[in-house]
Amino acid sequence: MAAPSLDVVVALAKRRGFVFQSSEIYGGLNGCWDFGPMGVELLRNLKEAWWQAMTSREDIEGLDAAILMHPRVWEASGHVEQFTDPMIDNKVSKARYRADTLIEDFIAGLRSKGKHQEADYWEERLRAASQPQDYYRIILDAQIPDPVSGTREWTEVRNFNLMFKTFIGPVEDDSSVVYLRPETAQGIYVNFLNVLQTSRQKIPFGIAQIGKAFRNEVNTRNFLFRTREFEQMEMQYFVKPGTEQEWFDYWLQERYRWYLQLGIPAERLRIRPHEKLAHYAAAAVDIEFLFPFGWGELEGIHSRTDFDLRRHMEFSGKRLEYTDPITRERYIPYVVETSAGATRSFLAFLCNAYDEELIPEERGTTEKRIVLRLHPFLAPVKVAVFPLVNREGMPERARKLYEELRRHFRAAYDDSGAIGRRYRRHDEIGTPFCVTIDGQTLQDDTVTIRDRDSMEQVRVHISNVVQYIRDHLVLQPV
Numbered sequence: 001m002a003a004p005s006l007d008v009v010v011a012l013a014k015r016r017g018f019v020f021q022s023s024e025i026y027g028g029l030n031g032c033w034d035f036g037p038m039g040v041e042l043l044r045n046l047k048e049a050w051w052q053a054m055t056s057r058e059d060i061e062g063l064d065a066a067i068l069m070h071p072r073v074w075e076a077s078g079h080v081e082q083f084t085d086p087m088i089d090n091k092v093s094k095a096r097y098r099a100d101t102l103i104e105d106f107i108a109g110l111r112s113k114g115k116h117q118e119a120d121y122w123e124e125r126l127r128a129a130s131q132p133q134d135y136y137r138i139i140l141d142a143q144i145p146d147p148v149s150g151t152r153e154w155t156e157v158r159n160f161n162l163m164f165k166t167f168i169g170p171v172e173d174d175s176s177v178v179y180l181r182p183e184t185a186q187g188i189y190v191n192f193l194n195v196l197q198t199s200r201q202k203i204p205f206g207i208a209q210i211g212k213a214f215r216n217e218v219n220t221r222n223f224l225f226r227t228r229e230f231e232q233m234e235m236q237y238f239v240k241p242g243t244e245q246e247w248f249d250y251w252l253q254e255r256y257r258w259y260l261q262l263g264i265p266a267e268r269l270r271i272r273p274h275e276k277l278a279h280y281a282a283a284a285v286d287i288e289f290l291f292p293f294g295w296g297e298l299e300g301i302h303s304r305t306d307f308d309l310r311r312h313m314e315f316s317g318k319r320l321e322y323t324d325p326i327t328r329e330r331y332i333p334y335v336v337e338t339s340a341g342a343t344r345s346f347l348a349f350l351c352n353a354y355d356e357e358l359i360p361e362e363r364g365t366t367e368k369r370i371v372l373r374l375h376p377f378l379a380p381v382k383v384a385v386f387p388l389v390n391r392e393g394m395p396e397r398a399r400k401l402y403e404e405l406r407r408h409f410r411a412a413y414d415d416s417g418a419i420g421r422r423y424r425r426h427d428e429i430g431t432p433f434c435v436t437i438d439g440q441t442l443q444d445d446t447v448t449i450r451d452r453d454s455m456e457q458v459r460v461h462i463s464n465v466v467q468y469i470r471d472h473l474v475l476q477p478v
């Protein structure tokens with residue numbers, strides 16, 4: 001089918017226990033979401049796929065750094081000064097916007113009306129904008145109205161720092177300010193020497209980390225796409241200066257392949273070079289996914305030179321250098337980073353997997369089904385076991401098989417309702433295999449395994465079920 005709307009994905013996520021609004025009984029908290037019983041499994045599987053891809057390699061070590069870090073870290077990284085978004089308020093509706101997003105939406109509106117020349121002009125101006133007053137001028141010159149009230153009564157544009165601030169210890173003053181990390185990468189840079197010395201890695205090598213990050217986004221939107229609390233999967237690869245382009249190309253291909261391997265088709269992925277490069281960046285591209293609301297970044301691949309280590313060297317006074325064990329050459333390594341969103345890719349995998357189709361007759365039902373075509377590795381539940389009927393010894397056999405399967409995989413047992421209804425329930429959460437115990441099982445110890453996507457059934461001996469499922473969970477190279 002064509003890509004689903006975001007609304008149907010959100011509805012399924014809620015209905016089947018993937019994602020709930022944070023603090024829902026209190027009306028929710030903007031930009032924060034809770035992962036329910038199915039969601040937490042999917043998210044863990046996704047992170048596991050990334051962790052395996054990274055740390056099963058000889059040249060990458062793992063790390064789990066604290067969320068709260070020394071405040072100087074964020075001065076060195078440039079976040080205190082520069083991690084800002086331009087913000088504007090409408091005086092009538094009191095609605096608050098990111099000024100650049102307001103302009104982008106206005107341009108998209110022009111394009112949808114076929115006014116491409118006008119759109120090109122404002123896009124050019126937007127590309128050149130960097131200071132609050134640049135955005136302000138565009139909003140005035142283009143006479144952009146507030147989408148809520150329709151009025152053009154705007155406040156000035158101000159820069160707004162996205163880091164959440166809090167205090168360490170009982171006294172709330174300037175000297176006790178700490179930040180919730182807005183990215184996991186800095187935990188890696190500040191541990192560069194520790195990991196180098198304890199792991200005995202040699203350059204080139206990488207450090208991988210998965211963890212929560214927090215950004216006080218001006219506007220959250222599109223469900224899990226832009227939230228205030230989210231999870232990142234980042235890897236910093238330390239290389240010899242001069243080899244960074246080669247590693248950049250390598251990691252871009254590796255990361256692109258990872259999404260393909262987990263079932264996202266090439267036509268829903270694209271690689272997009274950054275239009276504006278940060279002053280320290282040698283190269284930067286995004287891997288984007290075609291979400292129901294358009295293309296959006298999943299991951300950034302950045303060639304960051306020695307900017308980060310050099311800054312931390314300046315601010316900490318520690319020598320963050322590497323000595324080549326053979327040539328004795330001493331240098332500050334360059335960094336190629338792969339920076340992905342775990343919760344954002346969760347949304348991509350969910351949107352990509354969602355499908356609706358009219359099903360042919362399947363055991364007496366003719367109806368539409370919703371099916372999550374998740375890669376079996378990602379699926380929250382790998383196998384469901386059903387007794388065909390609740391008598392003649394079938395439930396006992398089914399429970400026995402379920403107990404065995406449960407030792408190997410996330411499994412479910414379901415004996416309520418018609419068999420078609422049970423299939424539908426498991427289709428909706430993406431369970432790749434449903435095993436049914438029927439009359440024949442009692443005679444010859446065979447069961448049927450029904451494939452979620454093709455709905456075809458194969459008969460296998462009960463003792464082969466574990467191996468059959470295990471074989472299908474393997475991530476095939478692409």
Ligand code: ATP
Pocket residue numbers: 183215217224225226227228229230231232297298299300339340341342343344345
């Ligand atoms: P954007 O331009 O979308 O704000 P960014 O370029 O600031 O993203 P990075 O700082 O490169 O993003 O962060 C790396 C990854 O972290 C992004 O590709 C995305 O997957 C994820 N990410 C960043 N901000 C958010 C957010 N507010 N909510 C969910 N995921 C996020």
